[in-house]
Amino acid sequence: MxxxxxxxxxxxxxxxxxxxxxxxxxxxxxxxxxxxxIHDFPLLKKWRRSWNGHSQFLDYAKQSREQAKLDELIQQTFQKNMLAKSWKVKNSERATTGKATSARGTKT
Incomplete structure:
Protein backbone atom coordinates (compact mmCIF):
# COMPACT_ATOMS: atom_id res chain seq x y z
CA MET A 1 0.00 0.00 0.00
CA ILE A 38 -25.41 25.54 -2.53
CA HIS A 39 -25.72 29.27 -3.13
CA ASP A 40 -27.99 30.28 -0.25
CA PHE A 41 -25.25 30.82 2.35
CA PRO A 42 -27.25 32.92 4.87
CA LEU A 43 -29.88 30.19 4.97
CA LEU A 44 -27.10 27.61 5.16
CA LYS A 45 -25.62 29.27 8.25
CA LYS A 46 -29.02 29.58 9.92
CA TRP A 47 -29.99 25.99 9.21
CA ARG A 48 -26.55 24.59 10.10
CA ARG A 49 -27.20 25.48 13.74
CA SER A 50 -30.16 23.10 13.93
CA TRP A 51 -29.32 20.25 11.56
CA ASN A 52 -29.06 16.66 12.75
CA GLY A 53 -26.39 15.21 10.50
CA HIS A 54 -25.09 15.82 7.02
CA SER A 55 -27.61 13.52 5.28
CA GLN A 56 -30.55 15.50 6.69
CA PHE A 57 -28.88 18.71 5.60
CA LEU A 58 -28.25 17.38 2.09
CA ASP A 59 -31.89 16.32 1.83
CA TYR A 60 -32.91 19.84 2.80
CA ALA A 61 -30.50 21.36 0.27
CA LYS A 62 -31.82 19.10 -2.49
CA GLN A 63 -35.41 20.05 -1.66
CA SER A 64 -34.48 23.73 -1.69
CA ARG A 65 -32.90 23.41 -5.13
CA GLU A 66 -35.90 21.50 -6.46
CA GLN A 67 -38.26 24.14 -5.03
CA ALA A 68 -36.23 26.92 -6.67
CA LYS A 69 -36.48 25.13 -10.04
CA LEU A 70 -40.22 24.67 -9.55
CA ASP A 71 -40.67 28.35 -8.64
CA GLU A 72 -38.78 29.37 -11.78
CA LEU A 73 -40.93 27.09 -13.93
CA ILE A 74 -44.11 28.51 -12.39
CA GLN A 75 -42.89 32.06 -13.05
CA GLN A 76 -42.06 31.25 -16.69
CA THR A 77 -45.47 29.62 -17.21
CA PHE A 78 -47.21 32.61 -15.62
CA GLN A 79 -45.34 35.01 -17.90
CA LYS A 80 -46.21 32.96 -20.99
CA ASN A 81 -49.88 32.90 -19.99
CA MET A 82 -49.90 36.66 -19.40
CA LEU A 83 -48.30 37.26 -22.81
CA ALA A 84 -50.88 35.01 -24.48
CA LYS A 85 -53.76 36.85 -22.77
CA SER A 86 -52.27 40.21 -23.68
CA TRP A 87 -51.90 39.09 -27.30
CA LYS A 88 -55.54 37.94 -27.40
CA VAL A 89 -56.75 41.26 -25.96
CA LYS A 90 -54.72 43.26 -28.48
CA ASN A 91 -56.00 41.15 -31.38
CA SER A 92 -59.61 41.49 -30.24
CA GLU A 93 -59.13 45.26 -29.92
CA ARG A 94 -57.68 45.38 -33.42
CA ALA A 95 -60.56 43.32 -34.76
CA THR A 96 -63.09 45.58 -33.04
CA THR A 97 -61.29 48.72 -34.25
CA GLY A 98 -61.05 47.26 -37.76
CA LYS A 99 -64.80 46.52 -37.86
CA ALA A 100 -65.61 50.04 -36.68
CA THR A 101 -63.30 51.54 -39.30
CA SER A 102 -64.74 49.42 -42.10
CA ALA A 103 -68.27 50.21 -40.93
CA ARG A 104 -67.47 53.93 -41.06
CA GLY A 105 -65.95 53.47 -44.50
CA THR A 106 -69.13 51.91 -45.90
CA LYS A 107 -71.38 54.69 -44.56
CA THR A 108 -69.62 57.46 -46.45
Whole structure:
Protein backbone atom coordinates (compact mmCIF):
# COMPACT_ATOMS: atom_id res chain seq x y z
CA MET A 1 0.00 0.00 0.00
CA UNK A 2 1.21 3.53 -0.69
CA UNK A 3 0.47 6.20 1.94
CA UNK A 4 1.95 9.70 1.93
CA UNK A 5 4.27 8.69 -0.91
CA UNK A 6 5.70 5.81 1.16
CA UNK A 7 5.27 2.11 0.44
CA UNK A 8 3.87 0.15 3.39
CA UNK A 9 3.00 -3.50 3.67
CA UNK A 10 -0.18 -4.36 5.56
CA UNK A 11 -2.07 -7.56 6.26
CA UNK A 12 -5.62 -8.44 5.22
CA UNK A 13 -7.00 -7.69 8.70
CA UNK A 14 -5.58 -4.17 8.55
CA UNK A 15 -6.65 -3.61 4.94
CA UNK A 16 -10.39 -4.15 5.48
CA UNK A 17 -10.98 -1.19 7.87
CA UNK A 18 -8.76 1.04 5.75
CA UNK A 19 -10.75 0.18 2.63
CA UNK A 20 -14.01 0.86 4.49
CA UNK A 21 -12.69 4.22 5.65
CA UNK A 22 -11.70 5.04 2.09
CA UNK A 23 -15.19 4.20 0.82
CA UNK A 24 -16.73 6.37 3.53
CA UNK A 25 -14.31 9.16 2.62
CA UNK A 26 -15.53 9.09 -0.99
CA UNK A 27 -19.15 9.45 0.18
CA UNK A 28 -18.28 12.33 2.52
CA UNK A 29 -16.22 14.00 -0.21
CA UNK A 30 -19.20 13.78 -2.58
CA UNK A 31 -21.47 15.24 0.11
CA UNK A 32 -18.98 18.07 0.67
CA UNK A 33 -18.92 18.87 -3.04
CA UNK A 34 -22.73 18.96 -3.04
CA UNK A 35 -22.65 21.43 -0.15
CA UNK A 36 -20.25 23.67 -2.07
CA UNK A 37 -22.83 23.98 -4.84
CA ILE A 38 -25.41 25.54 -2.53
CA HIS A 39 -25.72 29.27 -3.13
CA ASP A 40 -27.99 30.28 -0.25
CA PHE A 41 -25.25 30.82 2.35
CA PRO A 42 -27.25 32.92 4.87
CA LEU A 43 -29.88 30.19 4.97
CA LEU A 44 -27.10 27.61 5.16
CA LYS A 45 -25.62 29.27 8.25
CA LYS A 46 -29.02 29.58 9.92
CA TRP A 47 -29.99 25.99 9.21
CA ARG A 48 -26.55 24.59 10.10
CA ARG A 49 -27.20 25.48 13.74
CA SER A 50 -30.16 23.10 13.93
CA TRP A 51 -29.32 20.25 11.56
CA ASN A 52 -29.06 16.66 12.75
CA GLY A 53 -26.39 15.21 10.50
CA HIS A 54 -25.09 15.82 7.02
CA SER A 55 -27.61 13.52 5.28
CA GLN A 56 -30.55 15.50 6.69
CA PHE A 57 -28.88 18.71 5.60
CA LEU A 58 -28.25 17.38 2.09
CA ASP A 59 -31.89 16.32 1.83
CA TYR A 60 -32.91 19.84 2.80
CA ALA A 61 -30.50 21.36 0.27
CA LYS A 62 -31.82 19.10 -2.49
CA GLN A 63 -35.41 20.05 -1.66
CA SER A 64 -34.48 23.73 -1.69
CA ARG A 65 -32.90 23.41 -5.13
CA GLU A 66 -35.90 21.50 -6.46
CA GLN A 67 -38.26 24.14 -5.03
CA ALA A 68 -36.23 26.92 -6.67
CA LYS A 69 -36.48 25.13 -10.04
CA LEU A 70 -40.22 24.67 -9.55
CA ASP A 71 -40.67 28.35 -8.64
CA GLU A 72 -38.78 29.37 -11.78
CA LEU A 73 -40.93 27.09 -13.93
CA ILE A 74 -44.11 28.51 -12.39
CA GLN A 75 -42.89 32.06 -13.05
CA GLN A 76 -42.06 31.25 -16.69
CA THR A 77 -45.47 29.62 -17.21
CA PHE A 78 -47.21 32.61 -15.62
CA GLN A 79 -45.34 35.01 -17.90
CA LYS A 80 -46.21 32.96 -20.99
CA ASN A 81 -49.88 32.90 -19.99
CA MET A 82 -49.90 36.66 -19.40
CA LEU A 83 -48.30 37.26 -22.81
CA ALA A 84 -50.88 35.01 -24.48
CA LYS A 85 -53.76 36.85 -22.77
CA SER A 86 -52.27 40.21 -23.68
CA TRP A 87 -51.90 39.09 -27.30
CA LYS A 88 -55.54 37.94 -27.40
CA VAL A 89 -56.75 41.26 -25.96
CA LYS A 90 -54.72 43.26 -28.48
CA ASN A 91 -56.00 41.15 -31.38
CA SER A 92 -59.61 41.49 -30.24
CA GLU A 93 -59.13 45.26 -29.92
CA ARG A 94 -57.68 45.38 -33.42
CA ALA A 95 -60.56 43.32 -34.76
CA THR A 96 -63.09 45.58 -33.04
CA THR A 97 -61.29 48.72 -34.25
CA GLY A 98 -61.05 47.26 -37.76
CA LYS A 99 -64.80 46.52 -37.86
CA ALA A 100 -65.61 50.04 -36.68
CA THR A 101 -63.30 51.54 -39.30
CA SER A 102 -64.74 49.42 -42.10
CA ALA A 103 -68.27 50.21 -40.93
CA ARG A 104 -67.47 53.93 -41.06
CA GLY A 105 -65.95 53.47 -44.50
CA THR A 106 -69.13 51.91 -45.90
CA LYS A 107 -71.38 54.69 -44.56
CA THR A 108 -69.62 57.46 -46.45
Missing amino acids: KFNHEEQEIGYEDAVPLIQKGMNYDKLRNDCNNLKQ
